[in-house]
Amino acid sequence: MKSAMRIACLILAVCALPAGPAAASDTFGLDLGIHGGVMNSRDGKTDLFLGGAQIRAHLIWILAAEVRGSYYSDSYNVSSLGGVDVKNIPIQASAMLYLMKFPGFGLYVLGGGTYNSLKLEGTGNVTGSVNTSKWCTHAGAGIDVHLSKHVILNADGRYVFLNIDPQNLPSATSGAYKGDYWTATAGLLWKIF
Numbered sequence: 001m002k003s004a005m006r007i008a009c010l011i012l013a014v015c016a017l018p019a020g021p022a023a024a025s026d027t028f029g030l031d032l033g034i035h036g037g038v039m040n041s042r043d044g045k046t047d048l049f050l051g052g053a054q055i056r057a058h059l060i061w062i063l064a065a066e067v068r069g070s071y072y073s074d075s076y077n078v079s080s081l082g083g084v085d086v087k088n089i090p091i092q093a094s095a096m097l098y099l100m101k102f103p104g105f106g107l108y109v110l111g112g113g114t115y116n117s118l119k120l121e122g123t124g125n126v127t128g129s130v131n132t133s134k135w136c137t138h139a140g141a142g143i144d145v146h147l148s149k150h151v152i153l154n155a156d157g158r159y160v161f162l163n164i165d166p167q168n169l170p171s172a173t174s175g176a177y178k179g180d181y182w183t184a185t186a187g188l189l190w191k192i193f
Contacts, residue, residue: 029058031152035068035187042180044074044086050183056096064096066110075123076177082124084177089117090160092138106144114138114160118179136162144189152189157182 036051052070059065069091077083094112101107113135120130142156162179 027058027060030192031056031058031189032192033152033154033187033189035070035154035185037183037185039072039074039181039183041074041076041086043177044076044179044181048072048074050185054187054189056189062098062101064098064108066092066094066096068092068094070183074179074181078126082122082126084126085121085123086177086179087119087121088179091115091117092158092160094138094140104146107141108144108156109139109141110156110158111137111139114162116162118164132164134162134164136160150191152191153186154189155184155186157184 033054033056034052035054036049039048039050040046041048050070050072052068054066054068056064056066069089071087071089074086074088075083076086092112092114094110096108096110098106098108114137116134116136118130118132118134120132122128138158138160140156140158142154145153147153159182160180162181164177164179
């Protein structure tokens with residue numbers, strides 16, 4: 001058991017050595033970017049497109065914060081005669097912790113809050129429209145790969161615990177749609193400074 005702990009400590013120390021010089025030059029930075037990918041809703045359709053923009057601030061070496069705005073549309077059937085179209089603009093504020101950060105590569109976990117601006121419209125025999133907003137949490141993980149000094153490719157997966165209150169939906173839906181979803185996105189970030 002002690003030898004396993006020593007090996008783990010040695011591996012962490014070796015991983016930290018090449019990143020030491022980068023820590024001094026990477027104390028604060030700002031990146032702007034775009035992202036796109038797939039979104040799957042727990043109760044709605046699958047493999048839907050999600051896209052948007054993001055801004056990321058590198059606070060200290062292994063900590064960053066990100067604000068990301070996206071857009072997607074979803075739908076679900078209430079019966080064979082109608083359904084509900086869902087349009088959402090989620091805005092996510094995330095705290096990011098880099099588990100590994102090297103000059104050309106970073107691996108991170110993230111979590112935070114999501115503000116969802118939702119519009120639900122009945123289709124077919126389901127009538128009515130509801131505009132609502134909902135705060136919820138999200139969590140995820142991803143990687144950064146530096147393509148050049150100023151361009152970063154990132155890819156991540158996130159799960160959003162939306163859990164819409166069925167009382168805010170058109171009455172015919174009887175609370176069938178909670179709206180929890182996951183995303184898998186890729187994006188390009190431009191390092192401003």
